[in-house]
Amino acid sequence: MELRHLRHFVVVAEEGHITRAAERLGMQQPPLSQRIKAIESELGVQLFRRKARGVELTEAGRVFLNRARATLAQHDGAIEATRSAARGEQGRLRVGVMPTALFHPFVPFAIRAFRTAFPMVSLTLDECLSKEALERLRNDQMDVAFMRAPLTEPQSLIVNPLLVEPMVVALPSDHALARRGRGGTLSLKDLAGETFIVYARQLGPAFYEATMAACLKAGFSPRLGQEAPRITSALSLVAVGLGISLVPACMQRMTMDGIAYQRLKGASQPKAVLSLASRRGEPSPVVRNFVSLVRQAARNLHTDPGKSSTIRRSG
Template structure:
């Protein structure tokens, strides 16, 4: 018995007429009649009672019809699900997200767009720092991760650069430098300040960038308390324990006791945003996400260019 034979039977049962069923199926009436009789012989039951003007189901035929429809529906669902998976329209995707990434409007925007375009893909967001993201990708616990730095010397991972944004300084609200409203500060003006650093071990990109820029500006920064996350660092700034250099998009996080000021001069501190994945990952879901994000980044950059 083949699936097409079940379809033949269902159409005959619905039409209650062999000739009309044959026309609907696009075949001749004699082969269809032969197939129905062969099906009855195979099952060793009578499925139809022949009448002068058609056929009608027997009791056994009604039971067989119910199960035939269920079998065909299950097959169609299985086929459709398999094809969706092959197109990357169904499956799972775990995205590593650094604590600073969601504050950039680009990141939540592309995740919403992906969910709208691929609603059957199950998305999981995993907040992590850089080292944790890299370990998650290599262990296949994560499929893809937004990073705040580029990868170098990695054979198994690849990072696609997406965007850059300026870094700003977060100051306690009562700080003397905070009174310079609307004025960008030269980095050298921060030489006497206490720097609150964050994620120094697990996400060292911002720390290393800040240290290098300060040295280039002519001073070695005085380090204060170290925070595990950027949000913790901002809490320390709000408490008046120092200042911190953060991506400009963090200004979207309204926190009492903090003001932000831009930085000017040389060197210009820039926070990178990239998307990392396993090199050669065969997942179509991952490929779809990568393609969507890279296209969205090009559009975002073009929009920024027009705005300036």
């Protein structure tokens, strides 16, 4: 018995009339009558009682109708689920996020937009530094990662630059430069005599390298103080007066007692890059949909910041 035979039976049961069922199915009445008889013969039971003006289900026919409908629904559901998965509407997505990335409003906005557009995708977030993220991407333990570095693209990965933001200086709130620069800006040369707190130098060296390059461009080699494993740890060290630190401007959203943020001016002002990394030749439509949506959001942000709230589902 084939699925199409079950569909024939269901239509006859719904119409209660062989001729009307045949018209609905787009076939002749005699072949449909023969098909119903063949089903009854295969099952060894009577499914319909013949009446002068049609047919009606027997008790066995009503049971068979319920099971036939369930079988057809399961079959149709399996087909739709498969097609949905092929469109990237179902599946899973593992997203890596650098510790500073979530402080930029673009990242949570893009993730929320994807979840709205693809609610059937199971999405998980994993905070990690750049070297950890690259390793997990290569080992298929992560699908995409918001990176905080202008990476040279490894052969196995694609790195999409999304946006660039300035870096600012985090100072102890009672620091003389914090008071002097209040309401204005500082130059990097103003920081030449300060102790710099660096963070994630080994596992996420982007900000350390940006700090060193900017200071050298400004004409001095920075004096390095205690190294912190994460940017939040670095800010804690700044708050207790152990030094200053250069951080992405979005970190100003993180208020902490004892810290003042000041903007920097001049040609040597360091920048913080936000990128999205994914595997080259990625076969997953879920991942491709995410990358496409995030890139579209970044383009909207560059052309008109107001448009970032109107991300549409790709495809």
